Amino acid sequence: MSWYEESFGEDYLLVYRHRDNSHAEQEVHEVAKWLDLGEGTSVLDLCCGTGRHSRSLARLGCQVTGIDLSEVLLSHAQSSKEELGIRYVRGDMRELPFTDQSFDAVVNLFTSFGYFVEDEENAKVLKEIQRVIKPGGRFLIDFLNREAVKKNLIPQSERMDGDIRILEERWIDGDFVCKTIILTKEHGEKKVYQERVKMYSLEQMEAMIDASGLQIDRVSGDFKGSPYSKDHSQRMIFTGRVPTST
Structure with missing residues (x-):
C-alpha cells in the first residue's frame, strides 16, 4: 500500500x-x-x-x-x-x-x-x-519550493496534543522530501506514518x-x-x- x-x-x-x-x-x-x-x-x-x-x-x-x-x-x-x-x-x-x-x-x-x-x-x-x-x-x-525546503528543513520536531506525543522526523532523499510521523500515547501504544513528496x-x-x-x-x-x-x-x-x- x-x-x-x-x-x-x-x-x-x-x-x-x-x-x-x-x-x-x-x-x-x-x-x-x-x-x-x-x-x-x-x-x-x-x-x-x-x-x-x-x-x-x-x-x-x-x-x-x-x-x-x-x-x-x-x-x-x-x-x-x-x-x-x-x-x-x-x-x-x-x-x-x-x-x-x-x-x-x-x-x-x-x-x-x-x-x-x-x-x-x-x-x-x-x-x-x-x-x-x-x-x-x-x-x-x-x-x-524545492530550494526553500532544502534550506529550511527542520530535521525533528516534537509536541504534545492532549496525551499523545507527536514526533516528526524529516529528511531529503534525492528528489524527495520525506517525513516519518510517530504518535505515542501515554500507555506506550505507537502509530507510525510516512509521507514522501517528489520535489x-x-x-x-x-x-x-x-x-x-x-x-x-x-x-x-x-x-x-x-x-x-x-x-x-x-x-x-x-x-x-x-x-x-x-
Whole structure:
C-alpha cells in the first residue's frame, strides 16, 4: 500500500489540526481574486481533504465539487453542518471521474502534488486537470519550493496534543522530501506514518505544466501574491488557464 493510502486517516487530522478554517478563508480569498471565481463558477477542489477550502469557495457562491482518495477525510467533509451544496466524490487524481471540460476552474492546494515516484504519474495529474477544465478556464497549483525546503528543513520536531506525543522526523532523499510521523500515547501504544513528496524545480514544473496543455500566467511565492523567488519564497503557486481553441 502506498504512503498516501495509509496516512490520510483519523490521525492525519490530529497531526495537521493547526491547518484550520481561518487559513483556508485567507487563501481562498486570494485564489478567488487571481482566478476570478465567484457566483456560479464551477470549481473542482482537487484533493479536498476535509473540505476546508471547498467550504470557503462555496461561501463565495461557487458551485464546488471536492474530490479526494481518503474515505476518512471525505467523511469529515460531508459531516459539515453548513448547507453549502458541495458535491464530494472519491477518486484518484490521476484518473478523474469527470467528463471533459466539466469545470470553469480547478484548484490544487496544500502540496497535494508530487505524491508519485514516477514523473509520468505526476504528469498524469496535470493532464487530467487540463482535460476537465473548459477552454479558457483557470487553474491553480499550490506546491512547495524545492530550494526553500532544502534550506529550511527542520530535521525533528516534537509536541504534545492532549496525551499523545507527536514526533516528526524529516529528511531529503534525492528528489524527495520525506517525513516519518510517530504518535505515542501515554500507555506506550505507537502509530507510525510516512509521507514522501517528489520535489520539482520551477523549470521542471513549468515544463510539465506546459506539456500538459495548460498555460501558466503567473508564479507566486506565497498567498500574498509576492513574485516567486527561488531563494526566498516558501511556495510555488502556479496560476493559469486552458487556452481557447484558435
